[in-house]
Amino acid sequence: QKEVEQNSGPLSVPEGAIASLNCTYSDRGSQSFFWYRQYSGKSPELIMSIYSNGDKEDGRFTAQLNKASQYVSLLIRDSQPSDSATYLCAVRETGTASKLTFGTGTRLQVTL
């Protein structure tokens, strides 16, 4: 059973701080990694994707990938109350072109 692990949280950070969300995965051959944001009662939406080792930045969001450690993270700089949501890590495993495996999500709370 291929696994994607996330700490369920809640992760509480003050407004303006950096939020760090982490995800580990079991399939060493995984090639594609995604972060989805899900507000309470809403559907998930893609915020970041990353495929190569290193960092990828998009505005206040930075995705970090370390394939050797089987670890992917999402950093949110200058956290805002509107960032309060559940963040889902998703991994496309080797040989499963149409299947994403999602983690259980980390709930982020940004406090005033």
Place this chain on the structure above:
Amino acid sequence: NAGVTQTPKFQVLKTGQSMTLQCAQDMNHNSMYWYRQDPGMGLRLIYYSASEGTTDKGEVPNGYNVSRLNKREFSLRLESAAPSQTSVYFCASSEVSGLDNEKLFFGSGTQLSVL
């Protein structure tokens, strides 16, 4: 600008009843998916259709059937509902499956309760 439309939004069934969840997308996407989301379990893939005319099982297909009616529509059927199928169901679509830049577009979800 509808995107992915799911119906119904809420449904209550008795054990043993059947129902079909409907999903339609207007983005001309090839791939469509059905997921269920349970507390503490994340999103789990039930069935997917990589293109019109094809369907494949996902992680949790037991108790479900699907039909890819045409390129736009992908329905999920529960033949004999069980309490274990109480969940939030999401339909999703993407342009092409398996690409590195693949982005899933999700419907608004169906909250299903089986009593």
